[in-house]
Amino acid sequence: MAIRPILRMGDPRLLQASAPVREFGTPGLLELIADMEEAMRAAHGAGLAAPQIAVPSRVVIFGGAPSSRYPDAEVVPYTVLVNPKLRALRGGRESDWEGCLSVPGMRGLVPRYRRLRYRGFDQWGRPVDRTVSGFHARVVQHEVDHLDGVLYPTRIEDLSKFGFVEELFPGQQLRDD
Numbered sequence: 001m002a003i004r005p006i007l008r009m010g011d012p013r014l015l016q017a018s019a020p021v022r023e024f025g026t027p028g029l030l031e032l033i034a035d036m037e038e039a040m041r042a043a044h045g046a047g048l049a050a051p052q053i054a055v056p057s058r059v060v061i062f063g064g065a066p067s068s069r070y071p072d073a074e075v076v077p078y079t080v081l082v083n084p085k086l087r088a089l090r091g092g093r094e095s096d097w098e099g100c101l102s103v104p105g106m107r108g109l110v111p112r113y114r115r116l117r118y119r120g121f122d123q124w125g126r127p128v129d130r131t132v133s134g135f136h137a138r139v140v141q142h143e144v145d146h147l148d149g150v151l152y153p154t155r156i157e158d159l160s161k162f163g164f165v166e167e168l169f170p171g172q173q174l175r176d177d
Contacts, residue, residue, distance in 0.1 A: 003042045004035050004053040009103045015149040018049075018056045021082045024125030029059070033080055033123050036061050045101045046070055047139045049146030052102050058083045060143035063136075073135040081128055084120035084144050089131065091115040098142060098152050099165070107168055109161035110152050112141045 007014050021029060032055055040048040040061060047062030063076035091114040098110045115133040118140050122128055132140065142152060156162050 004039050006039055006043060006048070006052050006101045007054055009100075009151055009153070011102075013054055013056070014051060014102055014146070014151060016051070016056055017149050018051055018058045018147045020058050021121075024082070024121060024123060029082075029123055032057065032059060033061065040101070043101045046073070046076070047143040048101065049143045051146050051149075058147050060084065060140075060147065062139045062143055070135070076136045076139055079128065080122050081118065081120045081140070081143075082123065084118055084140070084147070086141065086144055087117045087119075088113040089115040089117060091133070095157075095161075096138060097168075098138070100142070100152055102146075103151060103153065105164055105166075106153075106162065107165055108153055108156040108163075109158065110138075110142075110155045111157060112138045112155075116140065118144075 023029070032050060036048050036050060036053060036059070039053055047060060050057045050059040060081050062079055062081075064078040066073070066075055093111045094114050095109045095111045097107045099107045114137065115131070116137045117129070117131045119127070119129045145152065145155075153162060
């Protein structure tokens, strides 16, 4: 089976809000998650949202093996998160560099909540409920934004901190394909 293409910024489907998943454990949902994982791994991503492969459903995956795109980030456990809900916790926001498989070759300095609680379900409908911080919290916020039609460049507060990887980080071997 061919790897599903990842939509790129400019495709209007990335700007649409996604619909909640109504049934868990279905062949369609399991196939979607398998397709998402295959696309994410092939692109060396830290996460992927269903809308990025043109499926407007409230499903994200993230984590797993360390990503060559974020070599210094802590390992985030592989997670399937369906119909997520986020709640920011005390600790404020911090800015850090983000990239996106839908915005290839670029990075931007994005403010995100340092700590949050996320809830939702796995592919079988079992509850997922975690309190996280750091890179884990950043990845979840980034992926859930996709479900609401938000791409990270719209969150950048200073556009002088947005550009091509090679220009922002000359001589560094950050993968961003």
